[in-house]
């Protein structure tokens with residue numbers, strides 16, 4: 001059933017129940033302690049594709065190195081990539097820096113308060129804009145992420161596809177309208193916004209059955225009362241990912257490995273990687289490829305295969321280590337890295353298996 005023509009109301013009782021649940025159950029998270037807009041922004045960007053537990057540590061490390069917007073704006077790219085290493089989705093950190101530069105240039109190093117203004121900044125979409133405005137500044141702005149959508153869909157028994165942009169928009173309107181005849185103070189807005197997210201993360205969970213007996217909406221939630229939590233929220237199937245077969249060439253001499261810099265735009269832009277070709281190469285073809293790159297192979301071994309999944313594609317990787325007869329020299333767009341460099345450099349997660357293979361062995 002499509003819900004576009006129905007109206008949904010977050011009642012006063014629901015608001016009270018949610019807020020009192022949150023006051024007892026909220027987690028202590030480092031970015032919640034300060035309410036600093038920079039911290040709210042950074043944590044929201046980090047949390048976009050990464051689990052809270054992984055973000056917790058990274059957030060502390062990142063903010064101790066780059067404590068504010070000016071330090072982020074002036075951070076050298078290689079250092080920034082190293083600080084982000086392990087998080088994946090590197091376009092997030094590139095956009096953080098780009099946005100910090102705009103803030104320094106046009107906003108005196110501060111994040112603006114209004115959602116409509118935040119949304120125009122690099123890397124800040126509707127959800128993040130709402131989250132910064134509401135959580136950092138206590139402005140009544142909607143911040144609807146996957147957790148919030150799941151709770152709202154179940155609470156109101158909405159069967160619309162939550163991949164559909166209209167569904168998200170409808171949910172933003174529900175939250176926005178809940179402020180219409182309500183004048184909460186800034187702290188209440190902060191709590192109300194985070195309470196939906198927290199309920200979705202801890203109780204109305206994404207994987208496995210929701211913990212309805214612990215939920216403040218247990219007695220009013222449509223999906224719970226109608227035992228429909230296994231089909232709500234409805235999510236249409238994703239299109240199949242494109243599979244790219246690759247061969248990774250780990251070219252090394254006694255001391256150094258060859259790393260190639262990816263192009264400045266596109267997937268994993270500007271990061272260093274082991275050279276690769278988009279084809280499955282035999283041993284003979286891999287040796288030919290190394291020669292074509294200007295190296296004289298001494299011997300070759302096959303390394304374990306590996307696979308990396310991106311949002312829209314998968315890399316299926318075969319890999320060879322090729323030892324060269326003479327010391328490596330640097331080709332265009334390449335650098336030489338010893339084991340220490342290899343351990344410290346921000347090499348994309350896709351190559352983690354091979355990076356570990358060498359970092360962990362003598």
Ligand code: SF4
Pocket residue numbers: 151154155203204205210211212213215216217218219221222223224229
């Ligand atoms: S009652 Fe259950 S299904 Fe409904 S919002 Fe709470 S946890 Fe989710």
